[in-house]
Amino acid sequence: MLNGAPVTTQDIDLLVRDTKANRRKLARFAEEIGGSSPRRVSELSNVEYIDGDLAVPVEIHFNRIAGGLTFSSVRSRAQLVAVGGEKLAVAALADVIRSKEAANRPKDRAVLPILRDTMEVKKKLE
Template sequence: MNAEPVLATIAKALGDTRLDAVLVGNAAAALQGAPVTTLDFDFMFRDTLLNQKKIKKLAESLGMSCSQPFHPASSLYRLVEPESGLQLDFMSRMDGVKSFESLKSRAAEVRFAGARLRVADLADIIRSKRALGRPKDLAVLDILEKTQNEKEKAAQE
C-alpha cells in the first residue's frame, strides 16, 4: 500500500482542524528510511480540552469513529475508519519522551500534497521504543538504530 495519499489526507485534516500533533512510531520511522511496517499511525499531542475537541472534529472530518479514551485508565484516543480499518492513535504521553514540546522541537516537517505533517526524530522513536520494552518494540530496535547510524554517516559526507 502506498501510504502517501493517506498521509496527505491526514496531514490536510490535521491542518484544517489545527490540531498540533507529531507522527511517531513505525510510520514516522519508515518515513525516515527505516525498513519497518505498521498497521496504524500513531501521534503525540498536547492533552488539553481544546485538543480533545479537535481530535473529535478530526475524526468527523475523516469519517472515522473515535474511542475516547480508548482504555479507561489512559489518555489514548483511537480513530478508526470502519470500511478500511485505518487506525489513528493519539496519545499525550510516550515512554522515553519528556514532553510534547520537547518531541515537537526535534520533529521534522514533511509535506504531502501541500499539507504539512510533523514527524518525530528517529532518536526519539528509538528512545521511546527502548523505554516501552515491549517485545514488538524491542524487535525493531536494531533496524531503527542501523537506520539512525546510516543517516548520521550520510549527514557527515
C-alpha cells in the same frame, strides 16, 4: 517510513497537547477519516484511539509518550514532512527509538534493530 526507515507500523501515533481545542480538532479529524470518535484505551491511560473502517487505527497520546518524552521535547526535535499537501511534524528517529525501547512490546523490539541501523546510516550521511 517518514523517518527514512524501511519499516511500516500497524497504526498511526499522534502526540498532541491535551487542550479543548485539540480535542475538538481530533473529533473533526476522526469524522473526516470515517473513524470513531476518539475513545480512551483505559481509565489508567492518557492514550485514546480512533478506529472503525480505517486502513490503520490511530492512537492519540496526550502530552507524553513512553520513555518520558513530552510533547514539547519531541516537538522541539521534530522535522516537518510534506504528506498529501500538508506539512506534518514527525518525531525525530532518536525519539521514536527511545519510545519503542521504553514501551518494550514485542512489536517494538522487532523493529528496533532496523530503526537503529537507519539512524546510523543517516548519521554517516550527514
